Amino acid sequence: DPAGVVDERDHPAHRHPTVADAGEGDDWVLTGTKRWIGLASVADVAVVWAQTDAGVRGFLVPTGTAGFTATPIAGKLSMRASIQCDVTLDGVRLPADAVLPGATGLSGPFSCLNEARFGIVWGAMGAARSCLDAAIARSRSREVFGRPIGAMQLTQAKLADMLVEYEKGVLLALHLGRLKERGTLSPAQISVGKLNSVREAIRIAGLARSILGGDGVTNEFPVMRHLANLESVRTYEGTDEIHQLVIGRALTGMPAF
Secondary structure, three states: OOOOOOOOOOOHHHHOOOEEEEOOOOOEEEEEEEEEEEOOOOOOEEEEEEEEOOEEEEEEEEOOOOOEEEEEOOOOOOOOOOOEEEEEEEEEEEOHHHEEEEEEOOHHHHHHHHHHHHHHHHHHHHHHHHHHHHHHHHHHHOEEOOEEHHHOHHHHHHHHHHHHHHHHHHHHHHHHHHHHHHOOOOHHHHHHHHHHHHHHHHHHHHHHHHHHHHHHHOOOOOHHHHHHHHHHHHHOOOOHHHHHHHHHHHHHOOOOO
């Protein structure tokens, strides 16, 4: 978690960024709180980004260190397979060599974010394809008034819209991947891909659910699971609004953060 830099949610944990102070000798002392930290309660080592007098620095923090506490967040209705935690760092003392030597400022955490965002461009389209496949299969097998629902005009219109957005999303992902291979992919272009893929995948999943009717909310089909999980994907690695601002800055040359 890059010190909560891209998280706008109003939670007390987000109002206490982690800071690192010089302790006795060459030690570091970390104090602060973070929220929605993946797998923090099962990890042996945490990577923590903290504000120091020299700017944001990264630290390797053994989770068994005194003052480090990770509490799983209960009641999640999305991304239930992953453990997310509230993390408290209460005077966590670390040796001098715990700091990551090659990362100073926000470039370190943001480089991690850009890699994750690029992965989401593809991953969201994978969820969309799963929903589209389920909707197509159901439209062929489900019969109403003596014929498959896939023979109905409105059903075909929904399927056509789903396919168009899916194909556009995959082509965009492929284009961004080729730019990445050439080393010319910009953060703003990644934001275009992440914003589009997640937004359209949610729309595709919603249309698939409507084609499946009531059965669409059961675990017999993957649609509702993808729809719920995509709502988390919309939030993490930058919300829709953050990516709109990244794109807006690239278009106008003026930051509005």
